[in-house]
Amino acid sequence: MSTPTSGHGGTHAVAAARRHGVDTMFTLSGGHIFPLYDGAVAAESSVRLVDVRHEQTAVFGAEGIGKLTRSAGMATVTAGPGVTNAVSAVATANFSGSPLLLLGGRAPDDRWGQGLLQELDQPPILAPVTKQARTVHRTGEIGPAVDEACALANSAHRGPVFLDLPMDRLYEQAEADPHAAHGRESDRSPDPGAVSHIAHLIGQARRPLLVYGSDVWMDGAETTARETAEELGIPVITNGQGRGVLPPGHPLLATRARGRAFGQADLVIVVGTPLDFRLGHGLFGGADGADPAKVVHIADSPGQLATHLTLAGSVSGDLSAVLRGLGDTAKPARDVEAWRADLRAAVTAATADDAALLASDADPIHPARVHGELNRLLDDDAVVIGDGGDFVSYAGKYIEPRRPGNWLDPGPFGCLGTGMGYAMAARLSRPSAQVVTLLGDGAAGFSLMDVDTLVRHNLPVVMVCGNNGIWGLEKAPMRMLYGYDVAADLAPHTRYDEIVRTLGGGGELVTRPAEIAPALRRAFDSGVPYLVNIATDPDDVYPRKTMGV
Known part of the structure; x- marks a missing residue:
């Protein structure tokens, strides 16, 4: 006792x-x-x-x-x-x-x-x-x-x-009592019959697709998830902290061709993420005359399984056990290679299209150029935090984490202001890793004062602000709806970098594309909370689609 x-x-x-x-x-x-x-x-x-x-x-x-x-x-x-x-x-x-x-x-x-x-x-x-x-x-x-x-x-x-x-x-x-008992977690063994049924669906599919979300990371299933995808040869799209389960350049990673993948798939197996607006509410397939896709939902607990649509299969429980069961029993159809080749070609084409934007010399600066320069400086274990609208949407498209769990964003609730808190957490829990917080200038207004906290507690991070002087997610849609916009403008070229310097950190303003890379290198080398304040083009609007990134 x-x-x-x-x-x-x-x-x-x-x-x-x-x-x-x-x-x-x-x-x-x-x-x-x-x-x-x-x-x-x-x-x-x-x-x-x-x-x-x-x-x-x-x-x-x-x-x-x-x-x-x-x-x-x-x-x-x-x-x-x-x-x-x-x-x-x-x-x-x-x-x-x-x-x-x-x-x-x-x-x-x-x-x-x-x-x-x-x-x-x-x-x-x-x-x-x-x-x-x-x-x-x-x-x-x-x-x-x-x-x-x-x-x-x-x-x-x-x-x-x-x-x-x-x-x-x-x-x-x-x-x-210093050792009070808190009970044991309930049995999370998946229903073997449900796993067998999903394995059967995989064997019937010609164009299967796996989607890995944040709970794959949170449930400790990232290694098994990669092994299962490779064993079955099924293309993968990742979101949230599931990004990085397959590293950039992996032949099965189809995130850059997600529009085609979601539109052409005949079976979509969604693992560890809700079938919410980010995934078109689970309405896959149907492109170019294709039939709607069958949808399978796999979650870490019963309450997370989708109820708003008819599922072809579902199972909840320990995600490693579910995925291991599928890897051991499922046998994809032989002609899945044609599907893999089609998506690899689409990824190659999208990557080629990306190259021009990532190296754009446009003046004012195109947001993609910022992420192109940042990609070349990120280590494999870098933690990247997104806190913003349009600027972070571009980051979600062009920055692909090398490891799972290393991408943090506000998630489906979409609350701005996460950036400084997440940066503190990243620096404390990953003391030797690069920590980069990507801020829209709107998001910066929610939490930038907490640079003071970073300084007082000696928590050096790199902050990159895409400063276009507008609320980008609202300005363009309002103009489209009404022909005008209100309450969507911020002061242009606000010196957020000077705010950071006043609070004891470092920072600088960047207005030309060629200045981006040297400024980022100075930020990484500074050893203090450092903001690179980049004036981006307010007329550039992130191209949104229903199933877009």
Whole structure:
């Protein structure tokens, strides 16, 4: 039997989180949660405090840790506006399936209902965007509650958990079991019959296609996913953190020909990502007179399987086990080589078309030129973060990660402002890797003040701002709809680089294509948070299609 330990609520909370591998607490100071800080600075806890300038950044930092390490990151925020400021970031983690522990301060229980400062019942606000949101009303239960919350956040399907901690309960002393049991995850063995049925569908298909999404990475299935694709010889399209499961140039990687692949496929097997707007809601095939494709959905848990369309097959469970089962039993039709050759030719043609844009000497600068120069400087283990609209859409098309898990973006919720928090997480969890944050100038306005946090905590990252002086995702569509636009312009050539220098980092403005590469090299060599502020062409609009990247 374990011996109960004595301490205040903050001590118990941090000790429990530490047992789940948490070593960083992202926060913004507030008196309601001082005991959590006291728990973090205790010698035995070894938890680093990263204090930020906005609660949203704190939660994005913790979510970034979850995305990169596949284990819940932790953020702590004070009561009332501290919690409400965090909601959009929590929703992002929920939509992205990122493991996250959020601890929120709360007005004291003993005087609840008397009009206390920041007295707000917070769990009902967080409940729709978390796996669990509850208040812990006893000091001795705080440690076990954190233990349970971390286990829940880290179990499939992963996501955020919120615990509401009354101020008086955090400050109180109590005994708690330091090894409280949190139970075991339920059996995730896939249904063998469902796996056999999908294997049969693969054997019947002439133009099968695999789609690998973020949960392939989050579930630790990236190696098996690559092996299965290679064993079966099926072309692959990747999205989210699934990008990099097959490295750039792999003969089965068809992402650059996704329009043709999705339009011509007769069987699409989607693994570890929802059938949402990014995948045309699962309506594949039908191009050039082809029949609609059969669709198979494979997810890490039953609740993630699509219900809005008729599936030809589905299975949930441990993704490595599902993919291993398909690799062992499926036998693709012999004429699949013609399909592979067709997509390889389409990828080759698209790559050739890319070359001109990636080396464009257009003045004003074409956004693709920025990514062309960046590609030549990225190491295999570089972490690339996208936080923006048009500028990041180009990055999604032209920057292909070499390894899985190394591409971070706001995900299906599409919340801007992730960039600084994700950058902090990347620098802390990958201390020797290049960390590059790609910002649209609109997105920069959400979080650039947190460069101050990067500087204070000595977290050097490279930031590249595509500065076209507009809200690109809104300006062109509004003009198309109404013949004019409003509320879509920003000041041209704003000196975001000077803001970064004022905050203690480095930066410079780039206005000509030939200046891009030298500026990027200076940024990588600087050893400080460094912003390359690139004036791009406001008249260039990313070409969007229903099934586009």
